Amino acid sequence: MKFYFLFIGLVTLMFPFLFLADKKITFKNLQKPVLWSSIAAFVPYSLLTVFFGSAGIWVYEDQYLLNVFVLHVPVEHYLLNFALCFSGAMVYSYVNQKFDNNNLQKYSLAFSNLLLGICVAFIFFGHKFSFTLIAFSLMLLILFLVEYVGKLRFMYRFYRSFLLMLMPAIVVFGLLKMIPIIKYPHTDALKVATLGGVAENAVLFFAMFLICIYTYESVKQKNELNG
Numbered sequence: 001m002k003f004y005f006l007f008i009g010l011v012t013l014m015f016p017f018l019f020l021a022d023k024k025i026t027f028k029n030l031q032k033p034v035l036w037s038s039i040a041a042f043v044p045y046s047l048l049t050v051f052f053g054s055a056g057i058w059v060y061e062d063q064y065l066l067n068v069f070v071l072h073v074p075v076e077h078y079l080l081n082f083a084l085c086f087s088g089a090m091v092y093s094y095v096n097q098k099f100d101n102n103n104l105q106k107y108s109l110a111f112s113n114l115l116l117g118i119c120v121a122f123i124f125f126g127h128k129f130s131f132t133l134i135a136f137s138l139m140l141l142i143l144f145l146v147e148y149v150g151k152l153r154f155m156y157r158f159y160r161s162f163l164l165m166l167m168p169a170i171v172v173f174g175l176l177k178m179i180p181i182i183k184y185p186h187t188d189a190l191k192v193a194t195l196g197g198v199a200e201n202a203v204l205f206f207a208m209f210l211i212c213i214y215t216y217e218s219v220k221q222k223n224e225l226n227g
Contacts, residue, residue: 001063001064002063002064002065002066002067003066004064004179004181005064005065005066005074005076005077005080005176005181006066006076006079008076008080008172008175008176008181009076009077009079009080009083010079010083012080012083012084012087012168012172013079013082013083013086013087015083015087015168016086016087016090016091016094019090019091019094022094022098025094025097025098026097027090027093029223030093030220032219032223033089033093033215033216033217033219033220033223034086034089034090034093034216036215036216036219037085037089037212037213037215037216037219038082038085038086038088038089038212039085040211040212040215041085041088041208041209041211041212041215042081042082042085044208044211045081045084045085045208046073046078046081048134048138048204049073049077049078049081050071050072050073052131053071053072053073053077054071054072055130056185057130057131057184057185058182058183058184059182059183059184059185060074060077060181060182060183061179061180061181061182061183064179064181065181080172084169084172084205084208084209085208085209085212087165087168088161088165088209088212088213089212089213089216091161091164091165092157092158092161092165092212092213092216093216095157095160095161095164096157096161099160102156102157104156105153105154105155105156105157107156108153108155108156108158108159109147109155111155111159112143112147112155113147115139115143116140116143116144119136119137119139119140119143120140122136122203123136123137123140131184131200132200134204135200135201135203135204135207136200136203138203138204138207139203139204139206139207139210142207142210142211143207143210146210146214150214152214152217152218152221154213154214154217157213158209158210158213161213162206162209165209166202166205169202169205170202173201173202184201
């Protein structure tokens with residue numbers, strides 16, 4: 001039982017290697033964007049994990065852990081954070097090579113504005129709950145910066161990949177909740193449930209995935225300019 005969390009993290013990490021079976025797709029020139037984007041998202045994701053674990057917003061069940069902790073967080077959770085970021089970068093890379101149509105990019109800003117409005121509403125009604133406030137505030141801030149400060153335009157491709165990545169992420173979050181490896185006290189979150197536990201999980205993953213993909217596009221563009 002103590003290897004359950006480790007097993008989930010390892011499976012998540014190995015998941016994107018399935019794409020290598022498609023010989024028509026190559027990751028040869030995308031190794032740096034994938035690696036650096038994974039690291040760029042892993043760092044804030046892990047810092048947030050440390051905060052949530054230390055504050056008791058996330059509570060771990062010791063019987064499913066190796067009981068090796070770093071800053072109040074089991075090492076398995078660091079592995080899972082990196083695995084989710086790495087898998088997201090690989091999914092984004094694969095999907096955009098497989099389906100390079102970007103005609104719906106012109107609608108992405110309108111959809112982003114809708115999401116920004118939803119974030120404001122959740123922050124207003126859920127500001128008393130720390131998990132809710134942090135998750136939706138991060139999503140609001142990062143999405144605003146990407147759309148209105150950043151110069152890269154990739155949000156349609158991001159939304160497409162996020163929807164694909166959300167499915168395995170929900171499975172992972174659902175397993176963590178059902179086993180249960182992690183418990184989420186409702187005193188710190190709105191009682192709005194998703195298949196993977198509280199809705200804030202999906203929102204937090206959205207924010208971290210967006211950091212990942214923005215870094216991916218930045219590194220890719222720099223590599224292309226440098227020849």
